[in-house]
Amino acid sequence: MHYDPIKRSLGGVFHKNLFLKKVFFRLLDMILLRTWYIRREINEWSSRKSEPVAILDAGSGFGQYLYFLARKFTHGKLTGVEVDEHHIRESKEFFEKAGYGRVTIETADLVTFSRSNEFDLIISVDVMEHIEEDVKVFKNFHQALKSGGMLLISTPSDKGGSDVHDQGTGHNNDGSHSFIGEHVRDGYSIEDISGKLSSAGFQKIAAYYSYGKPGSFSWRISMKYPILMAGTSKFFFLVLPFYFLVVFPVAMIFNYLDTVIKHKSGTGLIVKAWK
Numbered sequence: 608m609h610y611d612p613i614k615r616s617l618g619g620v621f622h623k624n625l626f627l628k629k630v631f632f633r634l635l636d637m638i639l640l641r642t643w644y645i646r647r648e649i650n651e652w653s654s655r656k657s658e659p660v661a662i663l664d665a666g667s668g669f670g671q672y673l674y675f676l677a678r679k680f681t682h683g684k685l686t687g688v689e690v691d692e693h694h695i696r697e698s699k700e701f702f703e704k705a706g707y708g709r710v711t712i713e714t715a716d717l718v719t720f721s722r723s724n725e726f727d728l729i730i731s732v733d734v735m736e737h738i739e740e741d742v743k744v745f746k747n748f749h750q751a752l753k754s755g756g757m758l759l760i761s762t763p764s765d766k767g768g769s770d771v772h773d774q775g776t777g778h779n780n781d782g783s784h785s786f787i788g789e790h791v792r793d794g795y796s797i798e799d800i801s802g803k804l805s806s807a808g809f810q811k812i813a814a815y816y817s818y819g820k821p822g823s824f825s826w827r828i829s830m831k832y833p834i835l836m837a838g839t840s841k842f843f844f845l846v847l848p849f850y851f852l853v854v855f856p857v858a859m860i861f862n863y864l865d866t867v868i869k870h871k872s873g874t875g876l877i878v879k880a881w882k
Contacts, residue, residue, distance in 0.1 A: 625701070625704050625705060628701050629674075629705075631669075632669070632670075632671050632674050632675075635669070635671050636671070636675070637855075637859065637862075638829050638830070638855070638858060639830075640817065640818060640822045640825055640826060640862045640865055640866075640875075641732060641733065641761045641817065641818075641875060642671070642672075643862055643863075643865075643866050644761060644817050644866065644875075644877050645672065645730065645732055645759065645761055645877075646675065647866065648759055648877065648879065649675075649676070649679070649728075649730070649759070650679075652728060652757060652759070653679065653680070656727070659680075659682040659683035659684075660680060660683040660684075660727040660728065661683060661684040661685075661686070661725060661726045661727050661728075661753075662676055662680070662683065662684070662685050662686070662726060662727065662728045662729070662730070663686050663687075663688065663722075663725075663726045663728070663729045663730070663751065664676070664685070664686070664687040664688070664730050664732075665688055665717055665720075665729055665730065665731040665734060665744075665748065666688070666689060666690075666717065666731055666732070666733075666734035666737075667687030667688065667689045667694070667698060667712065668689065668691075668694055668732075669694060669697070669698070670687060670694070670697075670698035670701060670702065670710075670712070672730060672732060673685055673687045673698070673702070673710055673712075674701075674702075674705075674707075677702070677705075677707040677709065677710050683709070684709060684711075685707075685709055685710045685711070686710075686711045686712075686713065686726075687710065687711070687712045687713070688712075688713050688714070688715035688717065688720060689712065689713075689714065689715070690714065690715070690716055690717075692714070695712055695713075695714055698712045699712050717734070717738060717744045717747060718738065718740045718743050718744055718747075719747075720744075720747045720751070721747065721750070721751075722747075722750065722751040723750055723751065724750075724751075724752070724753050724754070725751055725752075725753070726751050726752055726753065726756055727752075727753055727756050727757075728756060728757050728758075728759065729748050729751060729752060729756070729757075729758045729759070730758075730759045730760075731748070731758070731759070731760045731761075731762075732760075732761045733761055733762060733763075734760075734762075735760060735762045735795075735800075736762050736763050736768070736790045736791065736792055736793075736794065736795075737789055737790060737791060738791065739791045739792075741792075741803060742803050742806060742807060745758075745803055745804055745806075745807035745809070746807040746808065748807070749807050749808040749809060749882055752882040753882070754882060755881065755882065756881070756882050757879060757880070757881050757882075758804075758809070758878075758879065758880045758881075758882075759877075759878075759879055760800075760876070760877070760878040760879075760880075761817070761875065761876070761877055761878075762794070762795055762800070762875070762876050762878070763790070763793065763794035763795070763874060763875060763876070764794045764795060764796070764797075764816060764818075764872075764873060764874055764875055764876045765793065765794040765795060765796045765799070766794070766816070766872045766873060766874055767794075767823070767874040768793055768794025768795075768818075768874045768875065768876075794874070794876070795876060797814045797816075797876065797878075800814065800876065800878055801814060801878075804878070804880045808882070809880035809881065809882060810881060810882070811880065811881040812878070812879070812880045812881075813878070813879045813880075814876055814877065814878040814879070815869075815870070815876070815877055816870040816871070816872055816873030816875065816876060816877075817865065817870070817873050817875035817876065817877050818865065818870075818873045818874040818875035819865055819868055819870035819872070819873040821861040821862075821864040821865040821868065822861065822862065822865030822873065822874075822875070823873070823874055824861050825857075825858045825861035825862050825865065826874075828854050828857065828858060829851075829854055829855070829858040833847055833850060833851070836850075
């Protein structure tokens with residue numbers, strides 16, 4: 608399934624009003640389990656930083672993480688780069704209206720992105736599974752970081768990421784491709800992404816699984832099934848608020864459980880690499 612059009616439709620509803628857009632971001636923060644992990648890692652990283660920082664959100668999408676960063680870091684430079692002109696336009700409008708002049712949104716392809724020794728932190732959330740030339744992007748990230756800077760990645764793993772269940776073929780059990788049609792790869796192994804980051808010049812790399820059994824269950828009930836319903840008919844957009852009234856508390860419990868358990872395997876990866 609191609610679910611970018613569905614995400615765009617949902618985002619467009621909330622973009623009509625500044626307050627609604629902020630509510631939308633807060634809902635994403637709670638529903639999306641990867642956000643729990645990213646926020647935790649950023650909080651841990653920032654606890655060792657006292658001076659103003661320069662941060663890049665590589666593939667900023669809706670601007671959800673930039674909004675979190677803008678509220679957390681009251682000084683410093685925040686930059687988002689994105690290829691989708693629709694996201695760029697809406698993000699620029701939002702941050703201008705919200706009064707976050709420190710946030711810059713730029714059009715850039717990460718494969719050709721070129722900066723040198725500029726950022727203390729680069730985050731890349733659910734982006735690398737969309738890019739074929741991943742090693743080139745990792746090299747660009749390495750060049751863009753300051754010495755000692757950190758790269759933080761959230762991406763699907765090869766243990767069922769992209770909702771692929773037949774790991775031997777990279778397809779679902781019914782022979783179809785992954786649930787998310789925009790992905791060029793179904794997921795990374797820890798060894799694969801660590802090796803690619805090493806070849807790009809990163810000296811220290813740490814990776815662990817996210818979306819274990821609790822998180823995978825939460826993802827299905829809070830993301831997969833609603834997206835499938837919304838993709839079937841626009842009528843389901845009217846039903847979704849009532850659906851989430853029931854599902855939301857359950858998803859929050861399972862999201863929390865996922866973050867406090869050390870997983871031997873999971874459908875997601877959190878990867879940190881230092882220059």
